Structures are given as structure tokens and as C-alpha cells.
Amino acid sequence: MRVLVALLAVLALVVVGWAGAGLPWVTGIVVPGVAFAVFVVGFVVRVIRWGRSPVPFNITSVAGQQASLPWIDRSPLDSPKNGFEAALRVAADVLLFRPLFRNTRTKRGHDRHPVYVPERLLWAAALVFHYALLVVILRHLRFFLEPPPPLVGAIDWWDGFFQLTTPVLYMTDVLLVAALVFLLGRRLVDRGLRYLSLPADYFPLFLLLGVALSGLYMRHLGKVDLIAVKELALGLATFQPRVPAGLDAAVFVHLVLVSVLVAYIPWSKLMHMGGIFLSPTRTLANDSRRRRHVNPWNPQVAVHTYAEWEDEFRDKLVAAGYPLDTAPAAAPAATSAPSSESVHA
Amino acid sequence: MKKTPDELLQAEWSPAGPDWLDPTVDFEARRGSWSYPAAPKNLKYLGFPNPREWSPTDADWKLPDDWQAILHRGLEERLAKYRSLRLFLDICVRCGACADKCHFFLGSGDPKNMPVLRAELLRSVYRKDFTTAGKLLGGLAGARALTPEVLKEWYYYFYQCTECRRCSVFCPYGIDTAEITMAARELLNLVGLNINWVMEPVANCHRTGNHLGIQPHTFKDNIEFLCDELADATGIRIAPSINRKGAELLFVVPSADYFADPGIYTFMGYLLLFEQLGLDYTLSAYVSEGGNFGLFTSHETIKRLNYKMYAEAKRLGVKWILGGECGHMWRVVHQYMDTLNGPADFLEDPVSPITGTRFDHAASTRMVHICEFTADLLQHGKLKLDKSRNDHLRLTFHDSCNPARAVGLLEEPRQVIRGVCNHFFEMPENTIREQTFCCGGGAGLGNDENMEMRMRGGLPRGSAVAHVRDTHGVNQLACICAIDRATLPALVEYWAPGVEVTGVHELVGNALVMEGETPRTSDLRGRPMLVPAEASHV
Numbered sequence: 001m002r003v004l005v006a007l008l009a010v011l012a013l014v015v016v017g018w019a020g021a022g023l024p025w026v027t028g029i030v031v032p033g034v035a036f037a038v039f040v041v042g043f044v045v046r047v048i049r050w051g052r053s054p055v056p057f058n059i060t061s062v063a064g065q066q067a068s069l070p071w072i073d074r075s076p077l078d079s080p081k082n083g084f085e086a087a088l089r090v091a092a093d094v095l096l097f098r099p100l101f102r103n104t105r106t107k108r109g110h111d112r113h114p115v116y117v118p119e120r121l122l123w124a125a126a127l128v129f130h131y132a133l134l135v136v137i138l139r140h141l142r143f144f145l146e147p148p149p150p151l152v153g154a155i156d157w158w159d160g161f162f163q164l165t166t167p168v169l170y171m172t173d174v175l176l177v178a179a180l181v182f183l184l185g186r187r188l189v190d191r192g193l194r195y196l197s198l199p200a201d202y203f204p205l206f207l208l209l210g211v212a213l214s215g216l217y218m219r220h221l222g223k224v225d226l227i228a229v230k231e232l233a234l235g236l237a238t239f240q241p242r243v244p245a246g247l248d249a250a251v252f253v254h255l256v257l258v259s260v261l262v263a264y265i266p267w268s269k270l271m272h273m274g275g276i277f278l279s280p281t282r283t284l285a286n287d288s289r290r291r292r293h294v295n296p297w298n299p300q301v302a303v304h305t306y307a308e309w310e311d312e313f314r315d316k317l318v319a320a321g322y323p324l325d326t327a328p329a330a331a332p333a334a335t336s337a338p339s340s341e342s343v344h345a
Numbered sequence: 346m347k348k349t350p351d352e353l354l355q356a357e358w359s360p361a362g363p364d365w366l367d368p369t370v371d372f373e374a375r376r377g378s379w380s381y382p383a384a385p386k387n388l389k390y391l392g393f394p395n396p397r398e399w400s401p402t403d404a405d406w407k408l409p410d411d412w413q414a415i416l417h418r419g420l421e422e423r424l425a426k427y428r429s430l431r432l433f434l435d436i437c438v439r440c441g442a443c444a445d446k447c448h449f450f451l452g453s454g455d456p457k458n459m460p461v462l463r464a465e466l467l468r469s470v471y472r473k474d475f476t477t478a479g480k481l482l483g484g485l486a487g488a489r490a491l492t493p494e495v496l497k498e499w500y501y502y503f504y505q506c507t508e509c510r511r512c513s514v515f516c517p518y519g520i521d522t523a524e525i526t527m528a529a530r531e532l533l534n535l536v537g538l539n540i541n542w543v544m545e546p547v548a549n550c551h552r553t554g555n556h557l558g559i560q561p562h563t564f565k566d567n568i569e570f571l572c573d574e575l576a577d578a579t580g581i582r583i584a585p586s587i588n589r590k591g592a593e594l595l596f597v598v599p600s601a602d603y604f605a606d607p608g609i610y611t612f613m614g615y616l617l618l619f620e621q622l623g624l625d626y627t628l629s630a631y632v633s634e635g636g637n638f639g640l641f642t643s644h645e646t647i648k649r650l651n652y653k654m655y656a657e658a659k660r661l662g663v664k665w666i667l668g669g670e671c672g673h674m675w676r677v678v679h680q681y682m683d684t685l686n687g688p689a690d691f692l693e694d695p696v697s698p699i700t701g702t703r704f705d706h707a708a709s710t711r712m713v714h715i716c717e718f719t720a721d722l723l724q725h726g727k728l729k730l731d732k733s734r735n736d737h738l739r740l741t742f743h744d745s746c747n748p749a750r751a752v753g754l755l756e757e758p759r760q761v762i763r764g765v766c767n768h769f770f771e772m773p774e775n776t777i778r779e780q781t782f783c784c785g786g787g788a789g790l791g792n793d794e795n796m797e798m799r800m801r802g803g804l805p806r807g808s809a810v811a812h813v814r815d816t817h818g819v820n821q822l823a824c825i826c827a828i829d830r831a832t833l834p835a836l837v838e839y840w841a842p843g844v845e846v847t848g849v850h851e852l853v854g855n856a857l858v859m860e861g862e863t864p865r866t867s868d869l870r871g872r873p874m875l876v877p878a879e880a881s882h883v
């Protein structure tokens with residue numbers, strides 16, 4: 001049901017794109033333009049909103065030995081000692097997906113007792129997906145920049161190294177689709193994942209698949225007019241929009257899907273791309289005993305002071321021979337209510 | 346516990362049943378897996394809202410009339426105060442990496458114990474109230490209105506998370522479901538949904554200085570009793586000072602250490618160690634608790650209880666603070682104390698009076714963990730030990746959640762154990778260190794009425810203990826946590842019979858060769874040693 005909703009939504013978008021070929025100015029210029037604006041504004045608003053909520057406590061999660069005694073080997077990446085090491089941890093999380101590399105799957109072993117086996121498929125698929133997407137995006141720069149930067153040419157050459165087809169089939173295209181199919185399949189096959197998944201989990205996967213497949217179609221089957229596509233793209237990139245003749249309907253399908261994807265990012269879980277840089281459990285160093293972490297709203301609270309405690313238990317303290325701050329005779333009557341005195345920030 | 350281990354092992358990890366958006370919880374049928382509500386007297390004493398008699402099995406939970414508005418405002422306020430909460434509610438991709446990392450899920454098979462779904466219970470309401478997609482699309486976007494049923498479901502599942510943070514280690518973004526649980530418990534507290542096993546200790550601690558409500562004269566009696574026991578066992582008479590001004594160190598322990606078996610043997614270990622070192626320290630009856638059940642209540646409550654530690658250190662004029670073996674106490678000391686009640690500018694840099702080592706890693710908080718302190722002593726060869734006095738013990742070590750995942754205190758206790766014992770064996774690697782599994786009874790859930798869920802949650806730990814018992818003949822489970830020492834005995838009795846629970850400094854106390862001691866033929870618990878040690882070589 002939740003899968004179907006997401007699939008139908010993406011199919012509807014395909015139809016919109018295909019029909020939109022009849023309105024090239026709207027589908028080719030307005031839609032991508034608006035989508036880009038929504039993305040930029042939405043992304044910034046979202047990050048500002050996160051940034052406005054403070055980080056009151058150092059709640060870093062530690063996954064390795066702290067820096068304490070000099071003879072004990074510590075783990076700089078898993079228990080960073082300072083901001084620099086914490087930045088390295090974030091970099092390793094972002095670039096290498098380290099936490100997922102740690103992943104295990106729990107199985108029933110002897111007598112149904114749990115055993116834990118390494119489970120790196122999710123790590124591999126996620127890594128392949130994200131890097132393939134990055135390469136694909138970089139490759140697309142040749143549509144938007146004239147002349148294309150040399151880096152793009154180099155990527156192009158390596159990516160098409162195997163020259164299996166004409167035009168060459170890019171390795172990253174294949175990997176991208178394969179990773180997406182895996183991620184989708186895993187959500188459908190794993191009963192736990194299927195149970196918890198929402199349409200918002202299937203939708204981006206179908207959308208990305210739609211984008212990738214429409215792209216592959218244009219390159220390998222539709223053989224669309226690349227000169228025209230480049231003219232359209234350059235127009236968008238230079239804010240001098242024009243709609244060249246001879247654009248295939250597939251181009252508009254691709255454009256609409258990409259536009260929706262880009263505009264969808266700020267409103268969805270895809271914001272993890274920004275959030276990962278702000279996650280307090282990872283960005284903070286494990287140095288909370290070494291350096292004081294300041295809470296901007298440190299609360300005022302009612303406390304039970306020593307003087308009140310001494311008053312309340314005076315008789316027992318005297319009987320037990322405790323040293324006292326206030327001599328018994330001078331003491332006021334006992335009270336048992338919590339203090340109204342506040343501690344200040 | 347009526348159910349047998351075999352029965353519990355039948356739980357399936359592939360969820361079936363109704364859609365998770367359906368909040369229904371049958372409290373009657375699930376007895377054994379929830380905790381009793383807080384007694385009104387405790388809430389009244391602390392000034393918490395809505396004190397009343399009620400039970401989760403009641404249809405009417407006697408909520409304040411405007412409970413929905415209270416919770417909406419409460420969530421709004423917390424979104425503005427905690428980046429963690431807002432971010433964690435926003436960016437989860439439901440990848441499921443955390444799903445099978447929670448001991449409660451592994452033991453119960455209840456899908457809402459998957460950390461990701463536990464968080465979704467709150468996230469779904471956040472979507473409905475605070476996101477455009479949730480407002481427009483409702484259930485299709487995973488959004489739910491906050492109905493009485495949803496609130497009851499929160500009560501069930503947020504008091505079924507021990508805030509152990511194991512899930513966070515595996516999350517690609519570090520999403521810490523414990524943060525979500527802490528926020529949810531704060532919200533629940535706003536409308537009077539709390540559990541007594543948390544609120545009674547909080548109220549007690551606020552008033553008397555410790556969770557158990559032990560008053561100062563009894564505190565002193567207890568310690569004197571333990572000193573008598575020590576004198577019988579070792580021939581050495583120790584009289585630690587209490588509330589003494591001018592001592593060099595204030596020593597703070599969890600109250601169970603001077604109150605209940607087996608913690609009392611750990612306490613004896615501390616006393617022997619300090620006596621042998623001639624340490625200038627004092628205990629305090631006003632701070633007769635290191636633990637802080639405020640951590641399971643609200644950040645304000647953490648501060649209220651933790652306030653006493655620095656206040657007492659200042660009043661007594663000590664140089665720095667030494668802390669005993671306790672898990673959640675060390676989460677508070679390490680990650681909250683300085684921020685909430687510091688700066689500790691009235692204390693001095695923590696320097697070991699015995700070795701001269703400066704504990705730079707505690708330069709600001711000025712509180713040192715006893716395992717750091719003792720590891721340093723061992724490294725410098727300052728202790729005269731006879732390891733063979735622990736030869737009747739075959740040990741494994743349970744990393745407590747908080748020292749492991751909040752502090753990174755992994756090697757220090759191991760150095761101490763290796764320093765005083767000959768037979769030490771690690772449990773399987775996915776069950777120790779940063780991946781350690783909870784005892785199943787932390788965060789206030791270690792009560793008797795919750796026993797079935799404790800045993801379910803204790804399965805991963807119990808299995809790992811049984812494994813080293815069977816492969817290495819392990820008979821002792823060492824830990825550095827008072828909650829562990831209270832909850833693990835029931836756990837091993839259920840999942841790994843034949844294993845006993847011990848603190849680390851109990852082992853130190855056994856091995857320590859004291860000046861003037863009588864010949865030791867039995868350990869601190871009176872169990873015969875394998876090779877009765879000679880006292881004559883002292």
C-alpha cells in the first residue's frame with residue numbers, strides 16, 4: 001500500500017513530464033527554475049532553524065577509548081579529544097559511512113540465542129549509491145558549463161572506460177541503478193524494514209530510479225538531440241532561458257523528475273545531507289571534563305541546600321556526632337519542604 | 346518470573362501485526378513489562394504536576410484538562426532548546442541500521458522497541474503538529490494526532506528504553522534514541538505520567554541525600570557496620586571520616602554501595618584501598634549518593650540533585666572529587682555536571698596525592714573516576730598485591746552503558762582487573778566495549794513489576810555471559826555500576842546460572858596486601874580462597 005502510493009506518485013510525475021512537453025516554456029524553464037529556488041530557500045531555512053536551537057549539553061556518543069591516562073591507547077576518531085578530531089570523525093562519517101561499516105545483523109544461533117554477524121551490504125550499497133550519484137552530477141556539468149571543466153572530461157573518460165556500448169555505457173549509471181534497486185529491494189524484502197517504512201521512504205527511491213532510467217533512456221534508446229539539451233541547460237545556468245526546437249518528450253520527463261527531487265529535499269528526510277554536519281552526538285569532542293561546555297539557557301532550579309538539610313536532620317546529626325555548621329542552640333526550627341532558593345546559571 | 350528462558354527465546358524478530366501507526370497497548374495483558382506510576386507524595390514533595398493515584402490499566406488516566414495543549418507547548422519549547430531533538434526528528438532516513446541493536450527489541454521482538462520506531466512514536470506527532478507534509482497528508486506522511494491512546498503508548502515505550510545509547514553508535518547520523526526518550530519523558534512528566542521507581546529515588550535524594558532515603562544517622566551506622574565486617578575479614582579497623590572539612594578529597598559513591606549486597610563488597614574494597622594509601626578523604630552524608638535519577642526525569646531535575654556535589658565540595662573545602670563505580674552517575678558527572686553546576690573554579694587541578702599524576706582529562710570538572718585513579722596507582726606500582734587471592738574467581742567484564750558510550754572508560758577498569766586477577770576473559774566482541782549491551786534495568790526500569798521486560802532486555806547480555814561461562818568457566822561478572830550490581834544478579838540467575846556479580850574494587854580489596862592484616866583465607870564475601878594467602882610475608 002505505502003509502496004504503491006509512492007510508485008503511483010512517481011508515475012504521475014512521469015505523465016506530467018511527458019504531457020508537459022507540450023508546454024516547453026513551463027516544463028523546461030519555469031518548473032526547474034522554481035524547483036531550484038524552493039531548494040535553495042528551503043535548505044537555508046531548514047539549516048537556520050537547526051542552527052537556532054542551541055546545543056545545551058555535550059552529549060557526544062563515544063565509541064572508543066577516551067583520552068585519559070597517557071599509557072592507555074585512545075581512539076581519536078571514536079572518542080575525539082578536541083574539535084579537530086571531532087571534525088575528522090564527521091569527515092569519516094560523511095565520506096566513508098563509518099557507522100554503517102560497523103553494522104551487524106543479529107541472528108538466532110545455538111538454542112535461538114542471539115549471535116551477531118557483520119552486515120556490510122547496506123554500507124556498500126549506500127556508499128556506491130552516493131558516490132555514483134556524485135559522479136553523475138559532476139558529469140552533468142558539461143551541459144551547464146561551456147567549455148566543460150577538464151575534471152568533467154577526465155571523469156567522463158574513466159567512467160566510460162569499458163566502452164561496452166555506443167554511446168559508451170557509464171559504469172556509474174549502472175552502479176547507481178543497481179544500488180537503488182538493492183535499497184528498494186531491501187526495504188521490501190526485510191520484514192522489519194517493510195513494517196516501518198513510509199511512503200516517504202519509497203518515494204525518493206522511485207523518484208531517483210525514474211531520474212536514472214529516463215536519463216539512460218535518453219542516452220541509449222531515445223538518442224535525444226544533445227545539442228538541444230545543452231542549449232536548454234546553458235540557458236538555465238546563465239539565466240538566459242531559451243527553449244530550443246527538437247527536444248524529446250523524455251527530456252521533459254527527466255527534467256520534471258529532477259525538479260521534483262530537488263524541490264523535495266528540504267521538506268524530507270533527504271535533509272540528512274545537511275543534518276549530518278550538525279549532529280551533536282558526532283560534532284562534539286569527548287572533552288566535557290576537560291573543557292566546560294556552556295549551556296545558554298542553564299535553568300534555574302529549586303535545590304535542597306546543606307543548611308536546610310542540616311536543619312531538617314539536626315537531632316539525628318547531633319545524636320550521631322556529626323560536625324555541624326550551625327551550633328544546635330542557634331539553629332532555627334526544622335523544615336522539610338524543598339528550598340525555594342535558586343541556583344543561578 | 347513465570348515465563349522460562351526458553352519461552353522468551355521464542356520471540357520473533359520479523360514484525361507482524363497491525364500497522365505501527367496503531368497505538369493500542371493492552372496494559373492488562375502486558376503486565377510484567379511496565380512500571381508502576383509515581384506515588385503522589387513524591388510528586389507533591391518535588392512540586393511536579395498532577396500528583397494523583399492512578400494505574401496504567403485504568404481507562405481514565407486522570408490527565409489535566411488541557412493535556413494536549415500542555416504537550417504541544419512542551420514539545421515546541423524543547424524543539425527550540427535542543428538541537429539534538431529537532432535534528433533527530435528531522436533527519437532519520439529509516440535505514441533500519443539501529444533496528445536490531447536494542448536489547449529490548451532482541452528480547453521482546455516487539456517492533457516498537459526498534460529504536461527507529463520508538464523515535465517514530467514521537468516523530469509522528471511532531472510531523473502532525475510541526476511539519477507541512479504531516480499537516481497536509483496525515484497518516485500518509487507518517488503523521489498522527491496526539492490522542493489519549495498515543496499518549497498511553499508513549500508511557501509504555503518511553504519507559505521501556507533504558508537510554509543506553511547503543512543504537513546511536515550504529516546510526517549513520519548519530520541519532521540517539523536516548524535523547525528522544527529523555528525529551529519524551531520530560532513531556533510525560535508535564536502531565537503527571539511518571540514511574541515510581543524513578544520519582545521515589547529522586548524525592549528521596551533531594552531530601553536525604555540519597556536515592557534510598559537513608560538518613561544521616563543510618564548512613565553512619567551502615568558504614569560502621571561495614572567497617573566491622575572489614576575488621577573481621579582482615580583484622581584491620583578502618584574509621585572513614587564523614588562530613589569532615591579540610592579533607593583533600595571528597596569521595597562520592599552510589600548509595601547501593603553502602604547498602605546492598607553485592608555493592609557493599611565494592612565499598613569495602615574502596616575503604617581498604619584508601620586505608621592502605623593513607624588517603625586524606627571524607628565521605629558526606631549530604632552527598633550520600635553519586636547516582637542521579639534526575640537523568641531519567643528531566644534536565645532540570647539532573648541539576649537539582651547534582652547541585653549538592655559541588656556545593657558540598659565547596660563547603661568542605663576539598664581539593665577535588667573522587668567518584669565511585671556507578672554508570673549513570675558518570676554520564677551526569679562527565680557530560681552534565683560542569684555545564685549545569687560548574688564552573689568548579691573553587692576546586693584545584695586533580696592530582697593524585699600518591700603518584701603525582703595530573704588528571705588533565707578532568708581539568709575542568711575536577712572529578713576523577715576511581716578506576717582512572719586506581720589504574721594510575723597500578724601503573725606506578727604503588728600497590729602491594731597478591732593476585733592469587735582472586736584465583737577462585739574467573740572473571741568477565743560487563744561494560745556499563747554510560748561509562749562506555751558517554752565517557753569512553755573502557756581500558757581503565759580492564760587495567761585494574763588484569764592488575765588484580767589472573768583469570769580474565771572477554772565476552773564476544775559485539776557485546777562489549779562501545780557495543781556493550783544493557784543490563785535491561787537502567788533508567789529506572791530495574792523494578793520488580795517490570796521483571797519480564799528486564800529479563801527480555803537482559804537476553805543479549807545474559808547469552809554473552811553464559812557463553813564465557815561455558816567456554817572459559819567464568820563464574821564472576823564484574824561491572825562498575827550500581828544499577829548493574831542491583832539488576833545483574835537477577836539477570837544471571839535467569840540467563841546464566843552459576844555466575845555471580847561483583848564490583849571491580851571488590852577484586853582490588855581481595856588482592857590488596859594490607860599492612861598488619863590477619864592471614865586471609867577467605868575473600869571479602871567469606872568465600873574460601875583457592876590458595877590461602879600468607880600474611881606473614883607482609
Ligand code: SF4
Pocket residue numbers: 436437438439440441442443444460461515516517518519520
Ligand atoms: S540508524 Fe539512524 S537513520 Fe537509520 S533508522 Fe536508525 S535512527 Fe534512523
Ligand code: SF4
Pocket residue numbers: 446447448449458459460463505506507508509510511512513522523526
Ligand atoms: S537507547 Fe538503548 S534502550 Fe533506548 S532505544 Fe536505543 S538501544 Fe534501545
